[in-house]
Amino acid sequence: MERLKAKYTPLRSLEEALALWQSSTARPPLEAEELPTQEALGRVSAEAHFARLSSPGFMSAAMDGYAVAARDTFGASETSPKRLKVPGQAVPVDTGRPMPPGTDAVLAKEEGQEAQDCIEITAPAYPYRNVRTVGEDIVATEMLLPEGHRLRPVDLAALLQAGLTTVRVRRRPRVAIIPTGSDVVEPTACPPPGTILDSNSTMLEALARDCGAQPLRHGIVPDEPRALREALRWGLREADVVLTIAGASVGRRDFTLACLREVAQVLLEGIAIRPGKPTILAISQEGKPLVGIPGYPVSAYLAFKLFAEPLLWRLQGLEPPEPQYLEGLLGRDVASPLGQEEFLRVKVGRVGGRYIITPLQRGAGLLMSLVRADALLRVPAMSEGLAQGSEVQVQLLRSLQEIRHTIVCIGSHDSALDVLASRLRRLQPRLSLSTAHVGSMAGLLALKRGQAHVAPTHLLDEATGQYNVPFIKRLLPERPVVLVNFLYRLQGLLVRPGNPKGIRGFRDLAREDVVFVNRQRGSGTRLLLDAHLRALGIEPSQVRGYHREEFTHMAVAAQGASGAADCGLAVASAAKALGLEFIPVAQERYDLAIPGEFLQEPMIRALLQCLREDEALRETLQRMGGYDLRDMGRLMWEGP
Numbered sequence: 281m282e283r284l285k286a287k288y289t290p291l292r293s294l295e296e297a298l299a300l301w302q303s304s305t306a307r308p309p310l311e312a313e314e315l316p317t318q319e320a321l322g323r324v325s326a327e328a329h330f331a332r333l334s335s336p337g338f339m340s341a342a343m344d345g346y347a348v349a350a351r352d353t354f355g356a357s358e359t360s361p362k363r364l365k366v367p368g369q370a371v372p373v374d375t376g377r378p379m380p381p382g383t384d385a386v387l388a389k390e391e392g393q394e395a396q397d398c399i400e401i402t403a404p405a406y407p408y409r410n411v412r413t414v415g416e417d418i419v420a421t422e423m424l425l426p427e428g429h430r431l432r433p434v435d436l437a438a439l440l441q442a443g444l445t446t447v448r449v450r451r452r453p454r455v456a457i458i459p460t461g462s463d464v465v466e467p468t469a470c471p472p473p474g475t476i477l478d479s480n481s482t483m484l485e486a487l488a489r490d491c492g493a494q495p496l497r498h499g500i501v502p503d504e505p506r507a508l509r510e511a512l513r514w515g516l517r518e519a520d521v522v523l524t525i526a527g528a529s530v531g532r533r534d535f536t537l538a539c540l541r542e543v544a545q546v547l548l549e550g551i552a553i554r555p556g557k558p559t560i561l562a563i564s565q566e567g568k569p570l571v572g573i574p575g576y577p578v579s580a581y582l583a584f585k586l587f588a589e590p591l592l593w594r595l596q597g598l599e600p601p602e603p604q605y606l607e608g609l610l611g612r613d614v615a616s617p618l619g620q621e622e623f624l625r626v627k628v629g630r631v632g633g634r635y636i637i638t639p640l641q642r643g644a645g646l647l648m649s650l651v652r653a654d655a656l657l658r659v660p661a662m663s664e665g666l667a668q669g670s671e672v673q674v675q676l677l678r679s680l681q682e683i684r685h686t687i688v689c690i691g692s693h694d695s696a697l698d699v700l701a702s703r704l705r706r707l708q709p710r711l712s713l714s715t716a717h718v719g720s721m722a723g724l725l726a727l728k729r730g731q732a733h734v735a736p737t738h739l740l741d742e743a744t745g746q747y748n749v750p751f752i753k754r755l756l757p758e759r760p761v762v763l764v765n766f767l768y769r770l771q772g773l774l775v776r777p778g779n780p781k782g783i784r785g786f787r788d789l790a791r792e793d794v795v796f797v798n799r800q801r802g803s804g805t806r807l808l809l810d811a812h813l814r815a816l817g818i819e820p821s822q823v824r825g826y827h828r829e830e831f832t833h834m835a836v837a838a839q840g841a842s843g844a845a846d847c848g849l850a851v852a853s854a855a856k857a858l859g860l861e862f863i864p865v866a867q868e869r870y871d872l873a874i875p876g877e878f879l880q881e882p883m884i885r886a887l888l889q890c891l892r893e894d895e896a897l898r899e900t901l902q903r904m905g906g907y908d909l910r911d912m913g914r915l916m917w918e919g920p
Contacts, residue, residue, distance in 0.1 A: 526575030608635030629688030691723020852906025
């Protein structure tokens, strides 16, 4: 295989990169093309458009009634009514129809008392009453729309009304999208082992369409310089902008940078942002922009939004839409590497009159962090982090209206929460349940700080044998809180089918040949594990994988299903979902802790009603397995 390698030069700051990119890609908008007006929705006018016809083009009745000459009605009153002959002096007319010759006003039907061949009126009509005059809406030759206007549905109607059946618009920018990688395959339900599904291409195509551009997707290019060079030449022939996906780093099979250098001038070979550091910016000899998009999905999204999207708007003669921002309080401390501007995905919720910003997981490969995110929080390059409780500004990814109707749920994870969120949305389309999986203890602390409406919790107090109540009394001694049961669930050890290691219980976790995967510190599952290890006299250091943490039961199950771990502690539904065997060890009570001041809020009342009354929710949870719903929606405790 041909070898082409290159090392990165020192990283540029995001501010420098954006300024260089904008100056290097500055150019006039794309040329015009003519389209049928009915097909021009969302396109940008390439010139000012002027009316060919007036609208209305004739005097017409504005309502059903009688067309009259206003002068014939003068003098009519309650004491001295006038009679007008029908159809001579008063002609029946329908809305929108031309006014008969000699008439200049319309009387509503109820204004004339019909009597044989005439109507009797008791009030005069003034000229042009209830009449649409020629050009009332549009006058021939007037400008309808300026150049650089993005056409809306009402604009298309106005153009047609004014006699313009075609319209000159900017040509849509063509965007070549070139996915690369010998281990990348087309999306399929059954990918070959060790391969990566190409979902980035679809995401970038959709983002391009959102900007009014026309995406052109190339087939997946293997890690071969010759194939990549051919694909780049195809992109430069067919498109106005070229995006490559992956291969932009300095691994053994990363050839994008070297191939870009052969067809273009590389402006930047990496940017001091996280995620998205390996982004490459280049300009071809013909002046066409090329962007080397990183392969991780979050990096790919950010690179497109920062560098491709503004360019595509400007090629159509438009400025990029202004982002919406919101200020709120940061829910927890955030550490960040010095020297790189970081984009954190965050949840946003309105709790007690304040907006609370909760960071999500940070990995560049975590696509679901974007799916779940409400906003992006930018941490400056020269900052080492942000303190909990500090006022921060975030860029919204969802509308403010959606955020205002969001129940913020922070605490223990269970897949049943996703089912609850889906059912709530079905029953109450305005509402959403936003969950952050941080563990039971962190969820109660979020309630204490006023950062959540609801905290799912399953903390067992070893001294009393009670669930949740002792912890709430200790952590929130002065705050009214209720515990509403969601469900009882089975916790147990998850092992691979056939249980090849012969694991029977917690004592086996101390064996040298058993690899365990744990839940994060502060989770109820972690506390359950620690209690059993203490009872058996097993030290955490004796358990291989004790410090390897996952944040959800499904993530634990995934490690077992993949063979990365022999065993993990999780709920029965997670084992069933991924086809693992399950060794039950405890049934635990899984409650929703809710501060008393939120109980009368419509959102929380809707949530509790769903728990108590929705049979479809119960049926779905029963099918998932491992749940006991005998107390679902029941008030279990109220304090202090």
